[in-house]
Amino acid sequence: MGHGNFPTDVLSKNQKQADVLRCLKQYAQYNPSKSVFVWVKAHQDDSPTFENLLLAAQLNTLVDELAKNTLRAACLNRQFISNLFPFEQVRFSVCNNKIASSPKNAIMAAWADDTAQDVFHNRNIIDRSNFDLIWWASVEITMTSFPKMFQVWWTKEVLPFCGTNRQLSKIDKSVKNVGPSCGRIDELSTHITHCKDKGRVTMLKHLLMNSPH
Numbered sequence: 001m002g003h004g005n006f007p008t009d010v011l012s013k014n015q016k017q018a019d020v021l022r023c024l025k026q027y028a029q030y031n032p033s034k035s036v037f038v039w040v041k042a043h044q045d046d047s048p049t050f051e052n053l054l055l056a057a058q059l060n061t062l063v064d065e066l067a068k069n070t071l072r073a074a075c076l077n078r079q080f081i082s083n084l085f086p087f088e089q090v091r092f093s094v095c096n097n098k099i100a101s102s103p104k105n106a107i108m109a110a111w112a113d114d115t116a117q118d119v120f121h122n123r124n125i126i127d128r129s130n131f132d133l134i135w136w137a138s139v140e141i142t143m144t145s146f147p148k149m150f151q152v153w154w155t156k157e158v159l160p161f162c163g164t165n166r167q168l169s170k171i172d173k174s175v176k177n178v179g180p181s182c183g184r185i186d187e188l189s190t191h192i193t194h195c196k197d198k199g200r201v202t203m204l205k206h207l208l209m210n211s212p213h
């Protein structure tokens with residue numbers, strides 16, 4: 001509603017369905033007659049009978065029904081309308097998919113997908129051809145249901161990679177391959193829990209005692 005009544009206001013960067021709203025703003029600006037958008041509460045037909053609803057609510061119910069039927073038919077026939085809207089001034093695509101929300105998030109997600117695909121393929125964890133067969137959204141939901149440190153541990157197990165100074169020094173020359181607490185040359189992943197440095201032992205005990213899991 002606000003989008004139509006204030007067509008010159010900028011959309012927020014994470015705005016959902018930004019492509020449709022951008023068109024709406026554009027049409028509202030070009031419209032030579034003054035238009036006023038009014039919010040109509042959805043699903044008002046859930047309780048009172050249709051005849052007792054106000055005209056706006058009745059019309060809303062009717063277009064809702066039309067939209068649902070069209071969507072069902074499209075799913076059944078596998079025939080969808082184009083998501084390229086008329087007179088669209090800006091269109092943004094990443095990997096041939098039209099982006100309807102934050103371009104920044106879309107670019108980052110595509111980049112992350114690409115990187116993960118390469119890493120998993122090159123390490124024989126998941127073949128490139130199977131990557132898109134995995135329901136990654138559910139993997140993410142499952143992962144976030146675990147405690148943070150378990151997520152970190154699991155990621156390292158799968159890769160398998162632990163960001164010790166031994167590994168980090170390979171990608172960043174300013175990192176020295178020594179144990180950060182005791183100064184031991186060559187910090188292996190096993191050294192993290194075996195370091196005899198007094199402060200490190202205290203920290204490990206503290207973490208183990210205070211871990212909720």
Ligand SMILES: [Zn+2]
Nearest residue numbers: 179182195196
């Ligand atoms: Zn050490």
